[in-house]
Amino acid sequence: SCKGGATVCRPHLLRRGARQLSADEMALEISPHDDRSFRQVVLSNGLNVLLASDPAAEHGAAAMTVSVGAAFDPVDLPGLAHFCEHMLFLGSIKYPDESAYKKFLSSHGGRSNASTSMERT
Structure with a gap:
């Protein structure tokens, strides 16, 4: 995963069946003021997924x-x-x-x- 401050997020795989996106496929620009963690993956069915994690959040959303x-x-x-x-x-x-x-x-x-x-x- 990548934290705020990074320019481009290079994600890790979530699990088998997901593949990492190349920087050319989907680059994520993150503000240096953003404390959340981000991951980008493509699921085995071709769905592009962006995950944002904020441990301080009280609720989740999708x-x-x-x-x-x-x-x-x-x-x-x-x-x-x-x-x-x-x-x-x-x-x-x-x-x-x-x-x-x-x-x-x-x-x-x-x-x-x-x-x-x-x-x-």
Whole structure:
């Protein structure tokens, strides 16, 4: 991991299945006044991940952005990106009931939200 003060973060691997990003692939500029630790990795499914760790923080957070929004909807399927955003919360293998994931988050002091813009979901 790299600490504040570094110009470019050269991450360590999180675990098997993740690979380190080269400086050319994704350089992270960090303010010399930033005390947090950062790691960047690419998961085995190709997802680029930036992790920021702040031991002084009382709560954790996670965010995910996909670079496909409403502007990328097919002409014959307007609203597809927004529809897919809502489908994420309708159930999964681990949380099959529509409200199961929300209940899990709530029982651990968490919450979720989603949005779709023209270029991102």
